[in-house]
Amino acid sequence: MMIELEHVTKIYPEAPSPAVSDVSLTIPAGEICVLIGSSGCGKTSLMRMINRLIDVTSGSIRIGGKNVMEMDVIELRRSIGYVIQQIGLFPHMTVFDNIATVPKLLGWDKKRTRDRVDELLELVNLDPDTFRPRYPRELSGGQAQRIGVARAMAANPPVMLMDEPFGAIDPINREELQDEFLRIQEKLKKTIVFVTHDINEAIKMGQKIALLQEGRLVQYGTPEDLLSKPRNEFVKSFVGTDRALKRLNLLKVEDAMMTTPVHCCLDDRSEMVLEYMLCNDLQFLLVTDPADRLQGYVNLYDLRGHQGIVGDMVRPMTLTVTPKQNLKEALSKMLAYDLGIVVATDEEGILKGILNSRTLISVVGVTYDERGGHWGNITALGRIQEAMGSGLDS
């Protein structure tokens, strides 16, 4: 369900300036919209107006076309999942009763509630039989927030509000929870309003990011927009001077890789491959089997004077990436070999493409220009092919 905010303003009686000031934005159905800003910027107030834990002073909020102010407040909240940083599990209730809170409020029968609780526990990767009877004090922080998320999703609400849900969790578990949550969201496609103050989390989680400053919406767009086209100095400083590196997180290998790398086959004659490499000024060449599965690479030095097939001389290449991984992971693997490339294969090991160091540097370099941080017109693909021209392209 789409969420539309129109000229939303919140003024607290004693406060000198509005907590939220004339914010208008539309959150498309099925997307995660991150509200971000430093503390006191109004991001939490804005979120809490959506389920009317705070009333708007002026402006309107519509969910799926319906004005929230005209809906029954209790019904409205029961149709919106709600997750908070402090988790807020009821300590006197078991995990089962916690997750079953909203289904019970809605009067579901026992069997339906029970089935739903088990389904949710499995969804958040916790064994139902182990965790159902536990009390919150018997859970770790990460487990507790998994239950918090499961509880919010119990009645399958189309909309969820999440207020720094992973903020109190240690960095390692946080990564894991974020990944898990994105995997769940991939399936469920809920419309999510996600509050955080961590720009890295925002870039990772959000399809849209709304940056707020002193109650005003400064910039609203995709993470890409914020990193490459920061609207003003505030946005630029907020996303950080290392925003070029952050882009590496954002781009997938498949966006940047060259998809038809030259390669030779295991049973090609070494002499022919050597000649080909000399003609094209190649230092090394990828080797695949007849089914296009990556076997490794050969280099010029090894092939000199060798009689036979390249399969005898192939060096293994085990650190590869998949097209779905991001460029940061690709960069770290690239550094493991001194070839200056990293190879992308799919799950079966079939060669999908390659990335070279120039590609990555161009991504970082161009982003990092001082004229306001424009990328130029990189469709990453175009740029990379140009950079590859002198290398392996045949």
Add this chain to the structure above:
Amino acid sequence: MSGTLSFFIQNWDEVIRLAQQHVYIVAIAVIIAILTGVPTGIWITFHPTAARVVLYLAGIMMTIPSIALFGVMIPVLSIIGHGIGIVPAIIALVLYSQLPIIRNTYAAIKNVDPSIIDAGLGMGMTRAQVLLKVQVPMALSVIFAGVRVAVVMSIGIGAIAAYIGAGGLGHFIFMGITQSYDAMINAGAISVAVMAIVADYIFRIIENRMVSRGLRAR
């Protein structure tokens, strides 16, 4: 001491009769005190000004010596013909019980983590549901502690009620004093003490049954 023992043996029926009277007075008083004190304690969590006034008054109550309170009530309750006896005794115990019960209820409800209340409201519980399904169950153990204090204290003060003819185990104590009969005094005092200890123990058991396992310390 052997005198006290033989007193118990010779007057066992009387001991039981007075103990029953004592339990009856205390039980009625504590039931009324719970029914008034707990709702009052909850109510004042929503009204900070009322909270200050109520806790202040309940505090003042505690400073009035029980003998004085009985004395003050005699002329007032004489109007309805209950100047002495069981009625003023129960009223006094109800008044004394208010402070521990109201104060503990108030503090326990107030101390529930605001984020838990926020979670409840955010999920679509009504204010009443948050109160009854979240705050009260979470506050139960502290409320119980207040009730336990009220019970033990009422058993003790209840002994003095014998002075205004309400009966109970205090009867032995007052009779013993006027007759200089040590064994009788001891019998009364020991009975009251034992009753207080037993009552405290019973309430602990009830508390353990009623308070969620999730709230008990590891």
